[in-house]
Amino acid sequence: MTEKLALLGGTKAVTKEAGDIFTWPIITKEHEDAVIKVLRDRSMSGMDVTKKFEEEYAKWEGTKYALGFSSGTASLQTALFACKVGVGDEVIMPSITYWASGLQAYSLGATVVFAEVDPLTLCIDPDDIEKKISDKTKAIVVVHYMGYPADMDRIMAIAKKHNIKVVEDVSHAHGGLYKGKKVGTFGDVSGYSLMSGKSFAVGEGGILTTDDREIYERAVAFGHYGRYRPDFIETEYLKEGCGLPLGGYKYRMHQMSSAVGLVQIKYYDEQIVKIQEAMNYFWDLLEGVPGIIAHRPPKDSGSTMGGWYAAHGIYDSEALGGLSVTTFCKAVRAEGCSTSPGCNLALHTHPLFHTIDVYGHGKPTRIANASRDVREFDKNLPISEKIGSMTYSIPWFKHMDKELIEQSANAFKKAALNYKELLKVDEGNPEKLGGFNFFRHS
């Protein structure tokens, strides 16, 4: 007999206090001192601390160059510019991601083409990338979604075959491995958000990494300019700007953020080992439970989930007699464990990618400079469109607490094993699950 659900009058699975297991980022006196030093030195807008952080980050990531930014959004826009994405070009990106993976293409006069995601990895589907390539495709943005490393072997082979650049959006996966090698080192250039909610969290900020000197120079020229790298002033793109930023942006990183970053980078590897241990323990406990599928790479693959940003699980409704993920989550929450259905809503269903005229072109920006209409009128990405019914958030444990993790796993297990009881009260899913700005950050 399975235990009675708390939702139906049973006792709660989770009774233990969470303590600091969800507290993130971990901020100590060392961070406070680093920030106060920047304030006392009045160097908030300086460059010395940021340059030191860039050096450390490049060393840690294993790339030749790293360039700090005011946000992950800015780093990804710059990555696209650095790949020479311009007027009339197309950028392929997954429909399931945060908008800032590629919406910035609009500001470059380019457009985006959405590709389907894989239902188990939730990352861009290489087969669909091939279908979406045209003679206008300049770049593919790959997102290691919620930590899961995308299929880089296949993606890089496709990109090479068609001579297309690859931008990795590593905002969810800092420190993650794909077949033993760090994500962010496969594509031509990578952008990372470092905002407070991410696993590598410094506060508002982002970073770009690359091994490609030309890409790095273009990135500096776009929103950093010669003052940032006076030693580069004679290089092609900085010369072209005659001392001004080519893009007209100022994207320098705030030194209170880079100061936090310099402390974070000392401890991040240790922290993600703890996260991995805790999260893998949670999923191990749920191995074989019907309806519940772990969102993590196979154990012998050499791939990891980095810091498990915004950890989620995959839901197999059919295995539970068609029970909606909404009712499933409701039952888990009643057990005392926080969860909610869905993840990012499919971007190709948002009006910004269909009808909105941002720049006054007299037509939707999505097709303002495009040589063909790339909009998805018939909504042709079936997995992305139903992703909300296939996913749910799971607790993002930051260190091991066996008892709490066991209780939390038991909350999910109870909901799954009692699905027949839940079917009797199931009201189905609402039309939309998740959101376009879905992840709540404290």
Ligand SMILES: *Cc1c(COP(=O)(O)O)cnc(C)c1O
């Ligand atoms: C957070 C995030 C970004 C944007 O980063 P900001 O630092 O918030 O500008 C880009 N891509 C993904 C996938 C993200 O989650």
